[in-house]
Amino acid sequence: MTINIAALGKHAKLALRLPVSWAILSSFLVTAHLISDYFAFSFPAPLSAMLALFLALQLGLLKLHWLQPGTQPLLNFMPLFFVPAAAKVVEHSPLIAEHWLVLLLCLFLVPALGLISIGFLMQRLRGTS
Amino acid sequence: MMWLALPLTIIAFLCLRQLHAKVNSPLLNPVLWTIIASVLCLVLFDLDLPSYSRATSPFNYLLELAVVALAVPLYKQIHQLKKQLLLILIAVAVGVIMATSSAYVIATVLDVPQQLKASLASLSVTTPITLLVTEQLGGIGSIAASMVILIGVVGAIVGFSLLRLFGIKDRSAQGLALGGACHAIGTATAIADNELSAAYASAAMALSAILTPLLVPLYYPWLVHWLG
Numbered sequence: 001m002t003i004n005i006a007a008l009g010k011h012a013k014l015a016l017r018l019p020v021s022w023a024i025l026s027s028f029l030v031t032a033h034l035i036s037d038y039f040a041f042s043f044p045a046p047l048s049a050m051l052a053l054f055l056a057l058q059l060g061l062l063k064l065h066w067l068q069p070g071t072q073p074l075l076n077f078m079p080l081f082f083v084p085a086a087a088k089v090v091e092h093s094p095l096i097a098e099h100w101l102v103l104l105l106c107l108f109l110v111p112a113l114g115l116i117s118i119g120f121l122m123q124r125l126r127g128t129s
Numbered sequence: 130m131m132w133l134a135l136p137l138t139i140i141a142f143l144c145l146r147q148l149h150a151k152v153n154s155p156l157l158n159p160v161l162w163t164i165i166a167s168v169l170c171l172v173l174f175d176l177d178l179p180s181y182s183r184a185t186s187p188f189n190y191l192l193e194l195a196v197v198a199l200a201v202p203l204y205k206q207i208h209q210l211k212k213q214l215l216l217i218l219i220a221v222a223v224g225v226i227m228a229t230s231s232a233y234v235i236a237t238v239l240d241v242p243q244q245l246k247a248s249l250a251s252l253s254v255t256t257p258i259t260l261l262v263t264e265q266l267g268g269i270g271s272i273a274a275s276m277v278i279l280i281g282v283v284g285a286i287v288g289f290s291l292l293r294l295f296g297i298k299d300r301s302a303q304g305l306a307l308g309g310a311c312h313a314i315g316t317a318t319a320i321a322d323n324e325l326s327a328a329y330a331s332a333a334m335a336l337s338a339i340l341t342p343l344l345v346p347l348y349y350p351w352l353v354h355w356l357g
Contacts, residue, residue: 025198029193029194044262044264044265044342045193046196046197046261047196047258049196050196050198050200050203053197057204058204070198071198075195077195080138080142080188081189081257082160082188082192082260085192085270087167089164095245099239099241099245102239103276106231106232106235109231110231110252111252111280112287113227115284118220118221118227118306121219121220123299125216125220126213126301
């Protein structure tokens with residue numbers, strides 16, 4: 001049995017990059033929480049961290065390939081992470097039963113108006129630009 | 130017993146995702162059905178909600194980390210569509226305002242409590258952002274999140290037909306509308322349809338994730354002031 005040193009090295013490098021990128025993401029998140037708590041900002045800390053990370057990428061302070069090994073699995077499984085938060089809707093079943101018509105109207109009208117307004121505007125703007 | 134909540138949620142999601150990959154219908158959206166399965170378990174076994182929250186709390190940290198990670202697709206999309214960034218920004222901002230206004234007007238006309246109005250204020254953005262913005266406005270995150278997912282499913286089913294019906298045939302405009310109004314599920318529909326729509330849908334989804342938390346907390350109090 002021969003051991004492919006190059007392939008092994010590649011895997012080891014990849015395995016190292018995952019904790020590095022998660023450490024970068026976590027450091028942005030923790031810093032944003034600390035700043036948000038200290039100054040009592042109402043703007044959500046994870047969003048401040050996202051904007052800060054975006055700026056860091058734009059300014060070239062961070063390289064995309066440092067982050068990608070960690071962000072890819074996180075984004076791939078993101079829908080799973082909000083399942084418990086959404087499942088807690090059961091707590092509000094009396095409120096939903098009472099106002100089901102509003103929810104039903106919003107369910108169809110909000111996306112319909114959003115689709116038409118964005119699509120129409122973009123088509124017009126592209127046509128005239 | 131409650132320690133099973135986390136592994137069972139993961140297993141249910143992975144199985145439903147496999148099924149969705151085979152059948153490929155928006156009606157079989159894996160997130161939607163994992164939520165429905167979780168709700169059914171909570172109701173049928175009369176499970177304690179605070180204990181359920183504690184057992185699934187690692188997801189909260191991962192969700193926050195995933196929100197931070199959204200900076201990466203945003204950075205990539207902005208570079209791809211640099212030339213039309215202003216047009217896209219205007220169209221997506223109008224979409225965000227339209228979604229907040231229409232939901233607020235419907236809720237005001239039908240006289241619902243303020244907490245429910247706040248829960249419907251940010252429906253045109255990806256779910257983790259909705260959870261954060263709704264919490265900031267004093268709404269109920271779980272209602273907002275469920276609505277956002279259902280809106281995505283509606284958009285995936287009728288999105289392209291509705292756009293064509295209203296004469297919107299430009300593929301970039303169709304993609305932008307799907308990503309801006311129906312977020313991740315709408316974007317997935319655009320990705321399945323054609324490459325041009327897919328690029329615009331991804332950009333719209335990423336930009337609405339930035340614009341919604343910036344615009345809605347400023348616009349919502351204004352709506353409350355004028356419409357009550």
